[in-house]
Amino acid sequence: MPGAPNRPPEQKEPAAPLPPVAEPPDRGVLRRLVPCHVALLQDSWKGAPSPEVVGPFEKAEAAFRSGDLAAAQSALDLLAIRFAEPRWPTLPAPFRDLRVSIPFPVPPQWDPDHALAPADRDARKARRRAEEQLTLAEASVAWAGTHGVRTDDLARHVQSARGALAAGSVPPEFYPAIDALWTELGPRLPRPKGTSGAGPPAPSS
16 A cells, blocks of 8 residues: 555653742741641630640741741641640631641551542642641631731732632642731731740741
């Protein structure tokens, strides 16, 4: 038969995924520190939180102010462990999610994400983390608004973050809105009872 043998059309190589945008390293600390601050202001403490809880928080604040982010993360990890101890009052939702999570060991096939491709598992984890941040942001603004803290100008950040998540994935504009909220809310919060008179941290812009 004349002509070249039939062959499938050449496939173009898929474009390589873009590398993730590097975030300022203090953002991860900020996203834990300010919600923990609000958690320590909850009425469930029935007075002042224990020094065993306040201590790690103040260490995290001081380390954050000085730029020692590893020490700040370590102090927040300790605070998460303290929050999980049964001797303390139960934090209201969603602040109880700031406690350290110790899942029971289960076979891998029991994990609902086990059968997913690695990229899909990572996407689900990223989505869950974003949803947790949005829920904490909404609850923190709601608490602040009923305790004499000015929040009228923070609604735009909540609305922007909520709208960004509506598409299903976590778009690039989500975390700038969340981080702007934490940056602006943190300095306005009253000091938790039992803490020193030091002011709140000053996150980098």
